[in-house]
Amino acid sequence: MIVQSATCKDAQMPSPSPHSRPVRVLLVEDHDMVAEAICLALERSPGLRIVGRAASVASALADARRTEPDVVLMDRRLPDGDGVAAIADLLALVPNVRVLVLAGEGSGSVAARVAEAGGAGLILKARGLSELEDAVRRVAQGELVFSQDLLGDVLGRLAGRTSGLGANLTPREREALALLGQGRTTAEISEQLGVALNTGRNHVQRVLEKLGARSQLEAVTIARREGLLA
Template sequence: MSTPLEPSPPRLVRVVLVEDHDMVAEAIGLALAQTAHIQVVARAGSIASALADAGRLKPDVVLLDRRLPDGDGISAIGPLMVAAEGVRVLLLTGEATALVATRVAEAGGAGLVLKSGRLQDLESAVHQVADGGMVFPPSLLTGVLDRLTGRKGFSGSKLTARERETLLLLAEGASTEQISERLGVARNTARNHIQHVLDKLGARSKLEAVAIARTEGMVD
């Protein structure tokens, strides 16, 4: 009579943590360091650093903050997957909406977790995506499926990447001149980007555009 095989232990999951707030990064890093079978191999504070670390270390999972000094984390999902073939990207966010979750899925991300969640949930999510799974809050799944299948559209889908950047800067309260400087474009070009954002969102002012964007989860 053969002896039943014992289940193999979970494999070690190598993680690059991308978070620009030192205290938050330290807390998450320490928490994950205490969990079994997860190793944080690098911490990055920007998209540029994350791309360099991912390309160099080839981690299993990148735990990626949404708001970073050099851009929206969601826009970095594709480049990270190119930098480290086979890597799974898990977005770390303070607030999740169906639109945010849809953008993550469309970009090729493996899911998202809330910063306010429990450590056990984060640990479970990391292992799930490392094993090829997807992790989205159950409350958002219906909205994600509706948007992905075209049953419900959203204004943000009309914006170009540069217009999304412009919208994020508007949400931060940046002026036209500041947007021009931050994007590295002429003032008239910045004005055009702003006007395109307003037109596509159906807004009559910058404040209204930001209000619409917040309602749809395009900005925090």
């Protein structure tokens, strides 16, 4: 849709606190309605300031370079890619930025991948605005913010154990999984990848093994649950 909301910019600035400058936030969310609403909410929150809004990974990168925010608050699923995958690019562009990922539903392995990619935290949309504000402030101060139930996975993963299901998928396997998620057959996947039928079949087979799935259908279900598919 159009325009950068005047709504965000014209909200009155809270008087700056004596001991801290406002946290500059870049909001990346593809659903305008939700973006505007969260924008409104965060602008009401003292000490937070929305300095930009983006609706895609591409424009998020551009905006991040332009505005150099303290915190990027980014939806996990975006039209042109995975928010988690974009963390590395953001960090490369703006080294000290804290990336807080916003997820509709999350399991431990999503959180683990966020942590591994250098993200500052993950918060669920089920969590309430006050917790969101709190999380933004915490990550701005350098804390890692993951909800209690996901912490075990995050720590285990950072310690090197393989608790996250899909992290050890190879690029080809990821491609195969993505095509599976679009409903393609093994033959179509092989063609798409430009390899022999048997090769594509092997990639798919290894995806099933690594995900612990007993059918392609289950693999897609698991992958979707674990956030491996946009």
